[in-house]
Structures are given as C-alpha cells and as structure tokens.
Amino acid sequence: MPSLASNAAWLARSHAAVWHPCTQMKLHETLPLVPVARANGPWLYDFDGRRYLDAISSWWVNLFGHGHPAINAAIGAQLAELEHVMLAGFTHRPVIELSERLAALAPGPLGHCFYGSDGASAVEIALKMSFHYWRNRDRPEKIGFVSIEHGYHGETLGALAVTDVALFRDVYAPLLHAGITVPSPDARLAAPGASARDHALGAAAALEAVLAERHASIAALIVEPLVQGATGMAMYDPVYLARARELCTRYDVHLIADEIMTGYGRTGTMFACEQANIAPDFLCLSKGITGGYLPLSVVLSTDTVYAAFYDDDPARGFLHSHSYTGNALACRAALAVLDLFRDENVIARNPHRAARLDALAQPLAAHARVRNFRHLGMIWAFEVESARPDFSYWFFAEALARELLLRPIGNTVYWMPPYVLDDAEMALLAERTLEIVACA
Ligand SMILES: Cc1ncc(COP(=O)(O)O)c(C=O)c1O
Missing domain, CATH: 3.90.1150.10 (Aspartate Aminotransferase, domain 1)
Known part of the structure; x- marks a missing residue:
C-alpha cells in the first residue's frame, strides 16, 4: 500500500470512487489523474x-x-459570523453588499441580482426569467431562444439547449427545447480578404433576418460577448454586440449577456459588453466571481424586468431557487475579489x-x-x-x-x-x- 503522501495512493481510490467531469473515465487507464x-x-x-x-x-x-491571503482572510472572518442562511425570507450583509457593488459595476442599469450556484444555473435563471417576463406581460407566445453557432452556455438541459458544441449536445438532443441558431461572428470564419468587422457585420445581418421574421415568438438572444470560450476561444469584433443590442431593442427581444467566462477582466475590461458600449437585459456572472473559492453565480437584470414580476399574485413572481442561493461565505469571497480589483487596480x-x-x-x-x-x-x-x-x-x-x-x-x-x-x-x-x- 503506497503512503498517503504519494500520488499512487490517491489515483486508484479516485478512479474507483469519483466520477470525474467531462471525462471518459476509461481514458484514465492510460492518462493518470x-x-x-x-x-x-x-x-x-x-x-x-x-x-x-x-x-x-x-x-x-x-x-x-x-x-490568496486576502480571500482566505475574508472567508475566515465570515466563517466566524455566518456561514449560511437560506435566502428566501432572510437576507445578510455579504449578499446585500455584493448586490450593491455588482449593480454599480455592471454595464448598464442592472440593479437586481438573483443568485445561483454555478454558470449553468445562472443561464437557466436568465432563460426562465426572460420567458416568464413575456408571459407576465401577456406575450405567452414568446418562448423561443436564439443562440449563436458554436456557442457554449453550460450543460444542464436548458443551458444545453442554447449550446452548440456537438460533443456535449448531440446525445441529449432529444431532451432539448428546440431553439434557433444563428451564424457565429467568429473572426476565423471571415472569407479571404474580409476583415473581422466585415464578418461580424455579415453575422449580424443573418441575425437581423431571423429576428425580423420570427421575433413574435422569440423571448431572448443569448451571447458570449466578444469570445466564444468553450468552442475554442473564438474572438469576434464588438460591432456584432452593438448590432445585436440594436436589433434586440428594435424587435422586442431580450439580450442575455453570458459573461460567465468573459467577465471580471478576462477580455481587458471588467465586462466584455463595455467594449461594445452596450447594456444587456440580463447579465450572467460566475467563474471568477469568487476567485475560484466557492460556487456562486448571479443574474443581474433591469428595473423593467423586475417590475414585471412584482405583483400580489405569487405565481407571477420568479419562483426559482437553489438551496445554496446567496451563500454567505461565497458572497464574502466575491466581495474580497472585488476589493482586489479595486485596491490593486487590476x-x-x-x-x-x-x-x-x-x-x-x-x-x-x-x-x-x-x-x-x-x-x-x-x-x-x-x-x-x-x-x-x-x-x-x-x-x-x-x-x-x-x-x-x-x-x-x-x-x-x-x-x-x-x-x-x-x-x-x-x-x-x-x-x-x-x-x-x-x-x-
Ligand atoms: C460562457 C459560459 N457559460 C456558461 C458556462 C457554464 O458554467 P458552469 O460550468 O459553472 O456551469 C460556462 C462554462 O465554461 C461558460 O464558459
């Protein structure tokens, strides 16, 4: 039996007991964990x-x-006060402070924070909220989602329905709500001699054709702003986002910005939407939000969206929850991350x-x-x-x-x-x- 201080001691145990994500487990017979x-x-x-x-x-x-010492210390301090309380009917300081700070940083007036646990749950929340918004506004026929070729938004069934990566999607296709996929602005796909901007404008024209024809049944367009990550870091010109924003406004379709990967400085600005000078109707954040310490995600939305759910009728409210929604330790880690951005001028x-x-x-x-x-x-x-x-x-x-x-x-x-x-x-x-x- 190898000592617990060696890799060998853990390899077989992990292989036997842990089903690793995004992995054909048999591969680990030849490629060790x-x-x-x-x-x-x-x-x-x-x-x-x-x-x-x-x-x-x-x-x-x-x-x-x-x-990181600052994030470690913040979590330690929070642990001494409050590790968790359910967020339905209760609230706490870290979730309030985090919501206020995110709203102040967000690209546009996105003052209402709804929390989830990971990226896919944020995407589910944004999709459901958009659908439910139109229903509450007497537009129940707006149930479709438009997403971009080769896009990735997570692997729960709702998120997978707007994901276009064959390896993850094809097996589960019979379970998925059919959506509309529009061409990608990915600059690598530009025709010989065409610029990234030309290609993005061409993709935006294709989006326009879809929205012009089918907007009455479309709830939202979901995008990964500037970089389609999981398909292979496909980068594109910001003009696509600017056009997408104009078109969504013109055709009464929500714009969901999935900044789960691109947010928190990854593309050079705090949020990628800033580079196109646009404000989405929904902003999904996760990944770097706690600096990799604890699972947390959030969807920020506008007063207009929030107002559509604010009612005497409970069923018109957004009755969605996750047990760990707004976990205090995770929110405190997220505040420490925002402190680092501010104090270190990241x-x-x-x-x-x-x-x-x-x-x-x-x-x-x-x-x-x-x-x-x-x-x-x-x-x-x-x-x-x-x-x-x-x-x-x-x-x-x-x-x-x-x-x-x-x-x-x-x-x-x-x-x-x-x-x-x-x-x-x-x-x-x-x-x-x-x-x-x-x-x-
Ligand atoms: C753009 C985007 N959206 C959603 C997700 C899903 O996030 P999670 O893996 O936390 O569910 C990812 C994950 O890579 C992502 O890159």
Whole structure:
C-alpha cells in the first residue's frame, strides 16, 4: 500500500470512487489523474512534490491564483459570523453588499441580482426569467431562444439547449427545447480578404433576418460577448454586440449577456459588453466571481424586468431557487475579489502584464505549425497544425511533463492565466508551450 503522501495512493481510490467531469473515465487507464495536494499562487503541487503552473486558472475561475491571503482572510472572518442562511425570507450583509457593488459595476442599469450556484444555473435563471417576463406581460407566445453557432452556455438541459458544441449536445438532443441558431461572428470564419468587422457585420445581418421574421415568438438572444470560450476561444469584433443590442431593442427581444467566462477582466475590461458600449437585459456572472473559492453565480437584470414580476399574485413572481442561493461565505469571497480589483487596480494593470506575456509569445505566434494566433485582454489562443489524432490529450500530457497545466480544446491551445504571473513564470509558460508545439 503506497503512503498517503504519494500520488499512487490517491489515483486508484479516485478512479474507483469519483466520477470525474467531462471525462471518459476509461481514458484514465492510460492518462493518470493528477492528485493535487496543495496550491499556492499560480502553482499546483501533487503528492510526489511535482508542481504545475495553472495557466488556465483551473477552468477559468482562479483569477488571483490559489490560496490568496486576502480571500482566505475574508472567508475566515465570515466563517466566524455566518456561514449560511437560506435566502428566501432572510437576507445578510455579504449578499446585500455584493448586490450593491455588482449593480454599480455592471454595464448598464442592472440593479437586481438573483443568485445561483454555478454558470449553468445562472443561464437557466436568465432563460426562465426572460420567458416568464413575456408571459407576465401577456406575450405567452414568446418562448423561443436564439443562440449563436458554436456557442457554449453550460450543460444542464436548458443551458444545453442554447449550446452548440456537438460533443456535449448531440446525445441529449432529444431532451432539448428546440431553439434557433444563428451564424457565429467568429473572426476565423471571415472569407479571404474580409476583415473581422466585415464578418461580424455579415453575422449580424443573418441575425437581423431571423429576428425580423420570427421575433413574435422569440423571448431572448443569448451571447458570449466578444469570445466564444468553450468552442475554442473564438474572438469576434464588438460591432456584432452593438448590432445585436440594436436589433434586440428594435424587435422586442431580450439580450442575455453570458459573461460567465468573459467577465471580471478576462477580455481587458471588467465586462466584455463595455467594449461594445452596450447594456444587456440580463447579465450572467460566475467563474471568477469568487476567485475560484466557492460556487456562486448571479443574474443581474433591469428595473423593467423586475417590475414585471412584482405583483400580489405569487405565481407571477420568479419562483426559482437553489438551496445554496446567496451563500454567505461565497458572497464574502466575491466581495474580497472585488476589493482586489479595486485596491490593486487590476483592470489598469493587466494590460502591462498582458504586453509582457504577448512579447514572450511572439516566437510561438511565428511558429510554422501555429495558426490564428490571437490575444484579447488576458486570453491567448491559437490552433496547432498536427497530424496527431489525440492531439489535445497528447498536448495535455506533454504540458504536465513540463510543469504546465494546459488543456487544449481540440487543436486550439489557449492560455487563460491567473492575474498574478511574474516575469519568470510568464517566460516559463511561453518557452515550454513553444517546446511542445515544436514536437506536435
Ligand atoms: C460562457 C459560459 N457559460 C456558461 C458556462 C457554464 O458554467 P458552469 O460550468 O459553472 O456551469 C460556462 C462554462 O465554461 C461558460 O464558459
């Protein structure tokens, strides 16, 4: 029996007892799990003393790395006062303060915060709220949702219905409410000679055609502003969002901005919508909201939406709940994250960090196997030309062997680092990624 201080002791037990997410478990017969013993800053440490640079912020959530002293202290202080109370009929200081601060930061007048536990639950909330809004406003025929080709909004059934990633969706298709998918503004899809903006305008024209014809039965359009993440960091021109906003207003269709990945500075501004100067009707946030500490999500909505539910009739209210809604520890962690943004001037400082990493990435961008090298805010992505059929697993394993946590999406390699890498860590990330690409 290996000692509990070694990886081997945990591998078989995890394989037997834990059904890991987004995983064909049989794969772990050949690609071992990585048991993590502890973490600090951008580094994860396994039980055998190896370390891994968390270059994707653990599925895009650990904005300030791991074990941040300020977030640790905030959770500790909250723990001494109140860990949790149900949010129906009760309220507490962290949820009030968080709601006020999020409303003040949000792009547009989004003063009403409804909490969930993870990204998918936020998307479910926004979809249900939009549908129910139209019903309360005597427009029960508005039940359809428009989503964008290759978009990703989560994997519960409602969220999956507006997701267009075949690997996640196809098996469950018979269970899903049929929606309308419109072409993606993804700049990589631009015709030869066309600019990213031209392509985005073309996609917006296709959206216009759908809304013009079918708006009477459409409740909402849902978008991932500026970057379609899970499909492979597809970046697009902000003009698409500006047009989408105009069209939604013109055709009486809600605009749901799913900033679960793009929010919290990932695209360079606090929220990606700011770069198109638009305000959505619903804003979904999660992932970085607690800096990777505790599950929390929120949907912010407008006075207009809120007013449609405010009534003497309970059934016209939004009767949706999750047991952990507005958990006090999670809200306190989220407040500590907002304090870090304010006190460390993160939005103003990140461009300097990004410029350093971008400079270090230039040899990679110029590599003969690299296509579509792109960068926005604190996201970098590129496709690798490789004949390996198992490219993403191969790359993941090669990265681990070089102290990097990188999980390509198909042939798309991306960095979504925590906002705390120092120069040496950035150099290590750039050099070792290039080493792997060179033997792809
Ligand atoms: C844009 C977007 N929406 C929704 C989700 C779902 O979030 P969760 O995995 O927390 O359910 C994700 C997750 O990657 C996402 O990127």
